[in-house]
Amino acid sequence: MERGARLDAQEAALDALLAALGIEAPPAPDARVEALAACAPGYAQYHRIGHKRQAAYRHLTGDRAATRTHYPAVLDALLTDDDPSSPRWLAQALAVAGGSRRLQQELLTALETGDPLRQVCALTAWRWADTPHPDLARHFRTARRAAAERATDPWVRGRLDESASTEGD
Numbered sequence: 001m002e003r004g005a006r007l008d009a010q011e012a013a014l015d016a017l018l019a020a021l022g023i024e025a026p027p028a029p030d031a032r033v034e035a036l037a038a039c040a041p042g043y044a045q046y047h048r049i050g051h052k053r054q055a056a057y058r059h060l061t062g063d064r065a066a067t068r069t070h071y072p073a074v075l076d077a078l079l080t081d082d083d084p085s086s087p088r089w090l091a092q093a094l095a096v097a098g099g100s101r102r103l104q105q106e107l108l109t110a111l112e113t114g115d116p117l118r119q120v121c122a123l124t125a126w127r128w129a130d131t132p133h134p135d136l137a138r139h140f141r142t143a144r145r146a147a148a149e150r151a152t153d154p155w156v157r158g159r160l161d162e163s164a165s166t167e168g169d
Contacts, residue, residue, distance in 0.1 A: 001117055001155050007045050009117060010080040014052040017073045021066060025055035053081070053089055060093040067097035078125050079110050079118045082159070087121070091128035100130035108136055111143045116156040119147045123160060 018025055027033075027048055037044040060067045060074065067074060071094065078090040094103045107129060110122035123144060126132075132140070141162075148160035 001153055004042060006080070006082055006117060007042060007049065010077070010082075011045060011049050011052070013073075013077040013080040014049060014056060017056050017070065017077045018052060020070050020073045021056065021059055023055055023059055025052050027051040050086065053077075053086060057089040057093060060090075060097075064097050067093050071098055075106055079114065079121045082117065082121050082124055084124060087125040088128040091125050095130045101133055101136070103129045104133055104136045104140070108140050108143060111140065111147055116151060116153055119151075120156055120159045 030047075033044055033047045037047075056074070056077065060070075074090055074094055078087055078094065081087045081090070091103065094106075104126070107122040107126050110118045114122060126140060144160055144162060148157055148162070151157035151160055
């Protein structure tokens, strides 16, 4: 799956979440971002996404009821974020509002039944979903192996491959 398509999906999910929360989060103009974007295609979008994620996180951590109300939209935004570290922000908000067991079950379901991007993002978010419940962790490892075996996209297969990391252990 191409990086541009992944960023587009992530930004669209964050835009939907921010709209549901009633938040406008335009990033302030920044000459450093413009300079980096000139050298690294996609950087401006990556920066915008980070700004939007933080705006959502700040709102959600300040209003647990909003997180519960908009849980599906928050989860959708989480399941489009394939970055190794940034999922911690939305995963934390979901674990606090809905409990770690619920979040881990949602991630397991995404790994088992989601499209390839959601599967990879579920794997990435798993490490941020609090201490794994042993029964879910075992099921997650099994589902990860099955998803990797079914994957036809080399990027997806590589991300889900257990030999590439220890996520889900």
